[in-house]
Amino acid sequence: MAIVFQEKERLFTLHTASTTYQMKVDGFGYLLHLYYGDRSEGSMEYLLTYADRGFSGNPYEAEEDRTCSLDALPQEYPSQGAGDYRSPALIVRNADGACSADLRYAGHRILDGKYGLEGLPAAYGDADGKSTDGSGDQDAAQTLEIDLKDAASGLTVTLLYGVLPDKDVITRAVRLKNTGSRPVELLKVQSACLDFTWGEYDWIQFYGRHAMERTFERAPLRHGAQVIGSRRGTSSHQYNPFVILAERETTETAGGCWGLSFVYSGSFKAEAEMDQYCQTRVSMGLQDEAFSWPLAPGGTFTAPEVMMSYSGRGLGQLSRNYHRAIRHNVCRGKYKTMPRPVLINNWEVTYFDFDGGKIMDIARQAAELGVEMLVLDDGWFGKRNSDTCGLGDWYVNEEKLGGSLAHLAEQINGLGMKFGLWMEPEMVSEDSDLYRQHPDWAFAVPGKKPVRSRYQLVLDFSRREVVDHVYEQLSHVLDSANIEYVKWDMNRSICDVWSAAAGSAKQGQILHKYVLGLYDFLERINKNYPDLFIEGCSGGGGRFDAGMLYYTPQIWCSDNTDAIDRLRIQHGTSFGYPISAVGSHVSAVPNHQNGRTTSIETRGCVAMAGSFGYELDLNKITPEEKECVKAQISRFHELWELIHNGDYYRLTDPGRQGLEGEAAAWMFVREDRSEALVSAVTLDYHGNSLAPLIRLQGLDPKAVYRDAETGRQYAGAALMCAGVPLPLLGGEYRSWEMHLVREQEQE
């Protein structure tokens, strides 16, 4: 069984295939954390050390004993007001105004299957987590619920642990219930907290900005706190809600590291703190600034899920744990592991300047070269001919399209292509019929002009009637034509958070309720249009998180389509998210975001480390480039399974200075190791250079592999131990690929 409770010791042990997590209830009823790391056995209670520590208080019941202090002990869910002065996971204001919660063990349940969270995304177990024959299948998901209670207020905090044994993933979430007789107010509710009593760690985060998201950054933790998060209402371009704590010596291929991935798409906070005893606490959850959640007697609140994983074999393995778990246990629907159509998107081709004829010209040429879907981007609705107006008016501009959407879709279908559509449901332009009819549906603070961004305001999705109205309008559009794909966009950060429908005591709930409204909308679409393929987007990757991936199996990774910048963006993204989630296109040169020119081969090579599609006018490329596009599409079909469902290995760090930074290289390996694709792009290139050497990973060391193009054979062990020199490609930004096929077992 994945979860074991030893009654006498009051010890909980959670096992996955390669990891163990352990905690215990101490003599005072405190839930103490003991261990999370490589798979282990037996009680690790001996790891707790007790001493009389100055200025670290003791529980009242300890009487003369001054050695037990929550200020020094590792805990599962530290709260403010219990004598622990580190950053708390929980802050509650009681009816009397005191900010205090003293949480003691009150019971637990071990359940088959992985818990779900109502109205929120959450990982799910394979086969719903149930062992089909009742024999306690080692791979079956399980749930542990532990109740902690604060006697003074009556608040019950239920910690949820979900174990996905074969994925080496343990999830956490928290349910709170006011089981007391007076109201309380939640001020901070982290979803997961991990205490480490020993060790020196690096903190790895993924920072960025619009068009330059998820840049890898690693730095040693020092005393004090390292805090990142988002206050924008979305998970944000600026900091991704995925972080890693790594031992100082940990590399791509060796050493211990712990990941925390928030299965949530709104504002968040991730903290790491090294305390006075050099212990480290990491936590993740909802952004607490401007958050408050009143809980009347009987009221409940659920904090979203954090997916944790541990790898004792370096960062690469940690990423592969997340890739598998997100692909199989977070993404849903038909497209989760299925081939996705190679698409062409008209955005960088036309921007707002198109009509039906132009779209058909793009589609015809694309179809001829093998593209399988045309996506009509922004500008098809209302009076939307620029970004100053029209959002919220989700009716088709038939004049611009030269007919109905159904007619356009039919024409596209007639070319043998699918048809997809862009939409931005959460927004409204002031210059729109919707805003003129319902100005109070947009967020705005009374007595103050709202902050504008891209001339648009944000609809108050905390209100059911707003969600219902937009849903109705958009489902009308979806029903009107053969639309097989939707790009769901969100193009600004939220400000002026104030809901005209909520009283003053409830405004602290609105930002979270907005996200719940978004999820409700997405759930309805998924349920009512099960065959629809939805790609998430927020000005590129401004809402690239495991929460969105529950509803949309793919997310437009960045508005930056330059192949070289994308190397860094996709490198950072790969730490927490699978390749199948990454929306990536070949676009025009010079690139529209940074003016860089790269070859169509290099652009194709980089875009193939993702969903793969095009976003340029294929009528305007040379005949040689057209041949290249044809070849790329058939190559992608051939290699799709290996790329999307294979194991991904980072071979270099493209952000690093020096030799390693001279090329970006990565590879995909089939799970049975029978086939691999190695890809590389040169970055710095200097006169009289020696070829950079790339050491491959994940192959079968005993097997012989044949380079499918040259026919040359290599021992798997040699490719991994000695490596392979990157051919001298003669300049920067050139790409190279090696497709390896396993030949035979070596004698």
Ligand code: GLA
């Ligand atoms: C965002 C998206 C782009 C495009 C535009 C349209 O910026 O990321 O791909 O769809 O909106 O306005």
